[in-house]
Amino acid sequence: MSMQQSYHALSRLFDYPRQREEVESCYDALATYLRRSGIESRARLFGEMLGNSTLSELQEDYVARFDFNPAAAPYLGHHLYGDNQKKGGYMIQVKQEYGRYGFEAPVDELPDHLAVVLAFLAHLARRGEDEVRREFIGKLVLPAINKLLGTSEQRDTSPWLTLVEAAELLCSADCREEATC
Template structure:
């Protein structure tokens, strides 16, 4: 998948992984149009997105919202806060979050809505808009958590599984120094 398509997929996945409010549902036709555009560059990516959209559109709004909450809000191994599984509420998580926030700032990406820096839709928004080298670094930090989430989703038979399979095709397998989670004494403290 080329860089432009990868970034467009990240942008779309950022939206699809947000809480499925009524407004979110109203944007599903636009997401389907984007999937059709992505299909021209990567048919497999489009198939993952279309399968997800089919599941979302066929489910009732309340049922889909309940499934989202059960999946992402109550599941420790499927939590969309990427440092949570490893650190929970431990002090080290705060240091990792600060390092992520600093990396965003170095790339000119300013957090405005008060969301934590490791929230997956935010990470994907960054990947969609930052330079690809900065995006790859942050995505590489995310890979272990994304892999763990995908395994848990697959085990549960979740319709979100395909989105994570697609995401793992985009996220680079990085050298240890790039994939290592940032800390205040590491890369993120420059």
Template structure:
């Protein structure tokens, strides 16, 4: 899918229903704390009018968050996203690993946010899936399309994260199931890219480049 095709698809996918799904998914991907758990009733209400195939996976995640102690949830989150490189929530990692090319990709993410009228907080990396989903969940049509465009541009990484979380038996896999269901079915180049990344994995670290260690043990801050 070329850039123009991706933009057209992003526009078609930038519906209000998908925005609700993406907003709920962004919140459910945050570090679990008492404040997030307290939002469970609000999230349930927001998903009440969403089609079951999109809402059901997210409701399962909410059920999980409200059925465990916060300390247990936090430990489970860290074990999933901090300690398993295959479960990295940073979309550019899958295509570029810890290489210099990843830095260029991060700049492209920031440019996409700025073009849509948004800035990412200095403490956050712009390719974190929760950040991208918040852009895709904005009230502004251009912002929603920009966020979905980033998801489509990194569809292979998104699908690999979904598969890795499913393989790990993680409750957060359902967040990815819901998000991927808001996008068109995989076909052609996207399908081949997923297969290639699954077989080869992210590129190896380049000589002289400090490894990237994502700071996921700290909660993701509030974003606007």
């Protein structure tokens, strides 16, 4: 499994769960990559929840975690800027990067949704745009993920949080390969 595949799998895990088999496959791919890379992660807690939940329970928990909890919303601009004009500038910058590197973001999701951002990182990895990817992570991804984790850790024990932690670990490990983040 490659860095690109791990970003893709993690991206899919932040989408609303529609098929249990896909969630299981993406979790297994991510867990395998983390283990093989020597990255210690609490994502196994998500795996345990996955093993003990039906698809409808996963969907219910996803909505409770991400849709009804503003502190845990997977929108990176929200965590960096709240609801002010600076968030708009962040969104424009993210969309410009997508366009510059030929990435077509889904039209049914905001560009700063963690699933979309991780899909873009997978796209950059597939294209071999390592320096660009690491710069994007350092400037636009890690600061927001760290804020999201900072606001969530004290109040949230959801296994979904371990996926946010895994995103931070994966991005940080990616940046350690080159000192650009």
